[in-house]
Amino acid sequence: MKLRKLREKLSQLGLDGMLVTNQYNRRYISDFTGSAGVLLISPSEAKLLVDGRYTDQAMDQAKEFEIVQSPRNLLQAITDQVEQMGIKRLGYEADHLSVTQFNQYKDNINAELAATSKIIETLRIVKTEDELVQMRGAAQIAEKAFQHILTVIKPGITERDISAELIFQMQKLGASGPANDPIVASGWRSALPHGRATDKVIENGDILTMDFGAIYNGYLSDMTRTLAIGEPPAELKKIYNIVLDTLEHSKEKAMPGVTPRELDKFARDYLDAQGYGKYFIHSIGHGLGLDLHEDPFSSSEEVFEENMVFTIEPGVYISGLGGVRIEDDVVIKKDGVEVLTPSNKKLIIL
Incomplete structure (x- = not known):
């Protein structure tokens, strides 16, 4: 249900992928409670990228996600997965990204980066x-x-x-x-x-x-x-x-x-x-x-x-x-x- 609603919002914004880095948004969408990791979501795929400390936990909690084990520095893994998933226009959480992180993404990710604000936060407002x-x-x-x-x-x-x-x-x-x-x-x-x-x-x-x-x-x-x-x-x-x-x-x-x-x-x-x-x-x-x-x-x-x-x-x-x-x-x-x-x-x- 949460993934479906997020994908509907991405479609409305003309995005074919979303990078989720905020810890609360990550947990809301995936049920993963670990302190590190990112989500990559496209119309047909949902991946949770974590390092080896969290692999078993991620597999147990994030049932709707493919778990990708990566080094602690996730930048290369994000870059590789964006390419593998065929994402051309990638939304990122502008409210939760430092200038340094954005510059790293801009210099490495082979996709158009689109700033988004409060996409998942809006979904979180009404409680289940x-x-x-x-x-x-x-x-x-x-x-x-x-x-x-x-x-x-x-x-x-x-x-x-x-x-x-x-x-x-x-x-x-x-x-x-x-x-x-x-x-x-x-x-x-x-x-x-x-x-x-x-x-x-x-x-x-x-x-x-x-x-x-x-x-x-x-x-x-x-x-x-x-x-x-x-x-x-x-x-x-x-x-x-x-x-x-x-x-x-x-x-x-x-x-x-x-x-x-x-x-x-x-x-x-x-x-x-x-x-x-x-x-x-x-x-x-x-x-x-x-x-x-x-x-x-x-x-x-x-x-x-x-x-x-x-x-x-x-x-x-x-x-x-x-x-x-x-x-x-x-x-x-x-x-x-x-x-x-x-x-x-x-x-x-x-």
């Missing part, structure tokens, strides 16, 4: 039911890790302690690793949207933001929760409730036919009406799947379709005071959204 199963699994792992970390957080431990425990728990629960280096930001540092964990000690009265996720069978989750250790400042409690309201109202607006740009504007306007719009300094969310940040993005004019997965993550950040972000992963459905991260989001005070 099997993909959604994996994403539900990734979300459940992160949710369970969150419930566990609530029993660990207390004054005296550091942000690094929390980050390490989150990663450890997610792996114990079946994750192959964390979806990102967890954001753990407490006290004044919670005003940093991407505040990575430091040696800062958790103190009474701190607000604490944690942004983390799990990788499960290649698919990712991405959730953010903000809580308090002891009684937080009154303004931060007020901000928390406003951010939570923004999240819930935004989820109600996320449906087929709405664009991510419209959803972003809705959340921005809502926060602005509450007096905090200028403190919302990032977008409302992004697509999620094999990659942590993938299409559609919040600037997209492409409308939501059923079974797209999107994060919704409003936030308010005030320098010197702190910040609040709450994030859910949602699947767009005909009659609303399926929330993959449904844990209670009322303010928790430990």
Whole structure:
């Protein structure tokens, strides 16, 4: 099915071959999970070129592909296979190719090279039911890790302690690793949207933001929760409730036919009406799947379709005071959204 759809796109673009080098696109099309290798796809052939480290793995995973074992430097193998496959106009992934790599291809491959952008990424936007199963699994792992970390957080431990425990728990629960280096930001540092964990000690009265996720069978989750250790400042409690309201109202607006740009504007306007719009300094969310940040993005004019997965993550950040972000992963459905991260989001005070 995936190969057929890709070949249809190549035909529409007048291409008789495609070179796939991006790791996420390679996995999506071939099911091959190795860290190195390229795909060459024509109307009648599909080949996966790997070096000897991955031959057996490729044969086991990439059932629709002919496996070509090559040296670690794949350039000569690509050149030879393009000629053998009779490819005259070869598409390449311009978004994922360095100038050096392009020059090497241009100097060696005997075919017209045609730049393409987001051909496979577009196919990846709408998830299959099997993909959604994996994403539900990734979300459940992160949710369970969150419930566990609530029993660990207390004054005296550091942000690094929390980050390490989150990663450890997610792996114990079946994750192959964390979806990102967890954001753990407490006290004044919670005003940093991407505040990575430091040696800062958790103190009474701190607000604490944690942004983390799990990788499960290649698919990712991405959730953010903000809580308090002891009684937080009154303004931060007020901000928390406003951010939570923004999240819930935004989820109600996320449906087929709405664009991510419209959803972003809705959340921005809502926060602005509450007096905090200028403190919302990032977008409302992004697509999620094999990659942590993938299409559609919040600037997209492409409308939501059923079974797209999107994060919704409003936030308010005030320098010197702190910040609040709450994030859910949602699947767009005909009659609303399926929330993959449904844990209670009322303010928790430990």
